[in-house]
Amino acid sequence: MSEAKRKSACITQEAANWHALQRQEDWSRTQQARFMDWLVASPEHLREYLAISRIAGELGETMRGMAIDLDALIGGDLTRSAPDNVVALPFARSLARSKEPPRHRTRLLRIAAAAAILLSLSVGMYLSWPQSGHYVAEHGAPRTFELPDGTVVHLNAESALSMRFTLLGRRIELARGQASFIVAHDRRPLAVHAAGLQIRDIGTTFDVSLQREQARISVSEGRVRIVSDSGEGRRVADVRAGQSAQVDYLDHSISVSHDDVETMTAWWQGRIVFRDEPLRDVADRFNRMNAVRLYVQDAAAGALRLTGNLSAHDLDSLRAFLEAQPTLETFVTEHAIQVRTRTVQPASTRRQ
Amino acid sequence: MSDRRSYWNRILGEHGPGVTAFIRRRVRRAADASDLTQELYLRLLRADRAELIRNPEAYLYTVAVNLVREQAVLDRRWRHTVDAVDPPGDPALVDFRTPEEQVDLQARLAQAAELIDELPAKCQAVLILQYRDGLSYEEIASRLGVTTHAVKKYVVQGLAQCRDRLRRSKGGAR
Numbered sequence: 001m002s003e004a005k006r007k008s009a010c011i012t013q014e015a016a017n018w019h020a021l022q023r024q025e026d027w028s029r030t031q032q033a034r035f036m037d038w039l040v041a042s043p044e045h046l047r048e049y050l051a052i053s054r055i056a057g058e059l060g061e062t063m064r065g066m067a068i069d070l071d072a073l074i075g076g077d078l079t080r081s082a083p084d085n086v087v088a089l090p091f092a093r094s095l096a097r098s099k100e101p102p103r104h105r106t107r108l109l110r111i112a113a114a115a116a117i118l119l120s121l122s123v124g125m126y127l128s129w130p131q132s133g134h135y136v137a138e139h140g141a142p143r144t145f146e147l148p149d150g151t152v153v154h155l156n157a158e159s160a161l162s163m164r165f166t167l168l169g170r171r172i173e174l175a176r177g178q179a180s181f182i183v184a185h186d187r188r189p190l191a192v193h194a195a196g197l198q199i200r201d202i203g204t205t206f207d208v209s210l211q212r213e214q215a216r217i218s219v220s221e222g223r224v225r226i227v228s229d230s231g232e233g234r235r236v237a238d239v240r241a242g243q244s245a246q247v248d249y250l251d252h253s254i255s256v257s258h259d260d261v262e263t264m265t266a267w268w269q270g271r272i273v274f275r276d277e278p279l280r281d282v283a284d285r286f287n288r289m290n291a292v293r294l295y296v297q298d299a300a301a302g303a304l305r306l307t308g309n310l311s312a313h314d315l316d317s318l319r320a321f322l323e324a325q326p327t328l329e330t331f332v333t334e335h336a337i338q339v340r341t342r343t344v345q346p347a348s349t350r351r352q
Numbered sequence: 353m354s355d356r357r358s359y360w361n362r363i364l365g366e367h368g369p370g371v372t373a374f375i376r377r378r379v380r381r382a383a384d385a386s387d388l389t390q391e392l393y394l395r396l397l398r399a400d401r402a403e404l405i406r407n408p409e410a411y412l413y414t415v416a417v418n419l420v421r422e423q424a425v426l427d428r429r430w431r432h433t434v435d436a437v438d439p440p441g442d443p444a445l446v447d448f449r450t451p452e453e454q455v456d457l458q459a460r461l462a463q464a465a466e467l468i469d470e471l472p473a474k475c476q477a478v479l480i481l482q483y484r485d486g487l488s489y490e491e492i493a494s495r496l497g498v499t500t501h502a503v504k505k506y507v508v509q510g511l512a513q514c515r516d517r518l519r520r521s522k523g524g525a526r
């Protein structure tokens with residue numbers, strides 16, 4: 001018992017020591033490396049370091065609110081600097097989105113009605129003739145439309161797909177970007193082809209996103225089967241509702257994670273939701289939507305995995321979010337936000 | 353006067369809510385808490401070392417803050433606050449304090465005040481100059497007429513003593 005106590009007291013001492021060293025001005029690479037070695041040597045070390053950080057944080061928070069007579073403590077003459085720790089939160093200015101004029105809507109309705117009539121007239125032809133189409137969504141302009149079979153497609157900005165429906169099957173090809181499919185029930189199977197993969201399904205809702213190094217397939221309803229598009233059609237994975245599969249482009253290696261359905265479909269409402277995703281992919285998603293581009297300046301920043309939920313058009317919030325990451329810093333240039341790894345600035349260079 | 357603040361104060365000032373949220377959270381819910389630390393530990397092990405060494409502490413907090421946010425998204429209790437119209441910047445963290453956590457925090461701050469009170473006078477002065485006034489070790493050293501080495505020792509002593517007291521008052525619980 002006392003042995004365990006002595007050991008934990010020793011770890012406490014070490015943790016406090018590293019914590020204090022972090023606040024020293026000359027803090028070399030070698031020391032940083034030794035600190036990392038210590039920190040990951042055991043979960044106990046990490047735990048203790050966090051406990052010390054918490055105490056330091058709470059002491060700081062408490063002292064900032066306390067009127068302490070320093071003179072009495074050290075008996076010297078002190079000019080007290082006023083605590084300057086009230087930081088105003090930047091308020092988000094969400095872009096006012098122009099509402100679609102109702103006139104436009106009724107026209108759309110009329111077009112839709114006309115399309116429906118045409119569709120019912122052409123049922124006979126529909127069954128015997130192949131149908132094909134090509135759809136593109138430009139930068140900043142995601143779109144939603146219905147395919148002839150009733151399947152609804154959300155096509156993200158900077159994305160393109162083509163479809164070919166025949167008597168025997170429904171084939172969709174995602175050439176680039178991201179699309180969600182709310183698949184209409186039909187006796188013909190539907191398959192989405194993308195990046196050498198085939199996502200097969202019968203009556204479900206799923207999303208395919210072509211990211212930098214991987215394809216991401218998220219299922220919000222039902223179930224899909226992913227097979228390799230080449231030759232023998234090897235099965236890669238079955239993905240159920242609430243799951244996301246990330247398939248590597250090179251070797252088709254796969255990792256499946258659980259995801260909220262709301263997270264998967266958030267982009268339909270113009271939100272960008274990411275969970276443990278590298279910044280470079282997050283940046284790609286923002287850049288599809290905005291004229292102001294987000295540039296990631298170094299690989300370390302690009303690889304940083306982040307979690308957040310932001311409006312796709314609210315660049316102020318995006319910037320505030322990035323600035324809140326301890327390892328990142330941002331600055332604004334014309335039509336761009338630059339983000340990079342924060343350079344370590346020892347206290348000495350920060351003072352006047 | 354942000355340039356007068358030390359690096360630590362800057363980290364605390366800007367990232368304090370996130371970091372303390374992480375730490376508070378592991379305190380409040382013991383089962384999840386150990387998972388969270390465990391997950392953080394695994395992520396540190398997986399991380400690229402070169403990147404870690406560049407600025408280990410900031411990296412640690414970045415991973416921690418994002419982990420908390422992930423947890424908040426996953427946690428059903430928080431889903432409403434996360435999915436509703438968000439406050440600027442950082443939804444998960446701004447809405448992070450529930451009333452009970454607020455009370456918990458008040459209790460902790462009161463406890464911290466007691467802990468400070470129990471420290472030796474020199475120790476108190478050093479911590480105040482560092483955490484409240486944001487002075488560097490050198491500045492504190494010249495103010496108090498001691499070496500920077502001594503200043504660091506007071507900081508270590510103060511923190512370790514507070515930690516020990518806390519551990520003892522909770523009967524070994526963290």
